[in-house]
Amino acid sequence: MNDTLAARQPLQLDQTAIDAAAKSLDDGAVTPSYGPWRDDIVKLLNDALATELVCVLRYKRHYFTAKGVESPAIADEFLVHANEESAHADRIAERIVQLGGEPNFQPDSLSKRSHADYDESKDLQAMVRANLKAERIAVESYRQMVALIGDKDSTTRRMLEEILADEEEHADELSDWMDK
Template sequence: MASKTENKPSSDRLVLNEEALKKAKSSLDDGAVTPHNDGPWVKDIIDLLNGSLATELVCVLRYKRHHYMADGLASPAIAEEFLVHAQEEQGHADRIAERITQLGGEPDFNPATLLERSHADYNDSNDLKEMIRANLIAERVAIEAYSQMVDLIGDKDPTTRRLVEEILNDEQEHAEELKTWLAL
């Protein structure tokens, strides 16, 4: 069954769907949501993004706490990196929230349900090695979640998929850095 925006091949040629292009000229209140990305999966993508938003916010809080609580010989450099990671996670959260609103959804910043919606855990350890370990676990969880999202979204929403892939790349870099610190 063809979707409403699927292009119909004309003698095996790739052509744009003219009806979808005409529809893009209307419904201006929908902003970035055009017929191409106005499918039955939009709510699911918004839900996935809200789960990621919760995860990023929990990561910001965990990294911030670890930044202020890091103690020990190697801690000044690591504490500063925890702060850098917190800022990068905040940037991820902001980009995710922006995409949710572009898709017509509402970003869920409700602190009362943040931990239950997050894929990652909060950690209030005062031990530097345990902080690094907890952050590495959280980054690995985020990597797995974002990898699954890339697969789930596929070609349904290229803009969201690219966003998720960019964040996934950052999370992989964080995990490699944390792995190195854990070995110190």
């Protein structure tokens, strides 16, 4: 036990990093400790932003075009999901700016950068399947981003974990609508 205590390093802050944070005030929240990962994180976030925006468009289309006996309830759920995806996009864009990046809303590149596809299904069950597929892709993408970012940016990781929880909830809700 004494060997463990002797080998234990004290918990103390890195004063050099604190002093560096006091400089370059134009960088806002981005301190030098973000290191070489900031640009990679901004790219990951811009791709996630594209995914969220494509999901908003897909859900909105499905909301307005859903037909059938079950369509009013399912369409309402599509609209709820569209609004939640829009809120995710806003949070991601805000974080990109906090990191000193530029959120990429370029319409021509959205579908190329998105992890999920846009869908023009006309059948209600095909819409549900397309949205469930997109949510599952989002869940996997966010899980991978959380793992990649790890302790490199705890604020972004926590935001992505919160969005991941929402995406899992969306997938669960859509799964309940399968074969209705």
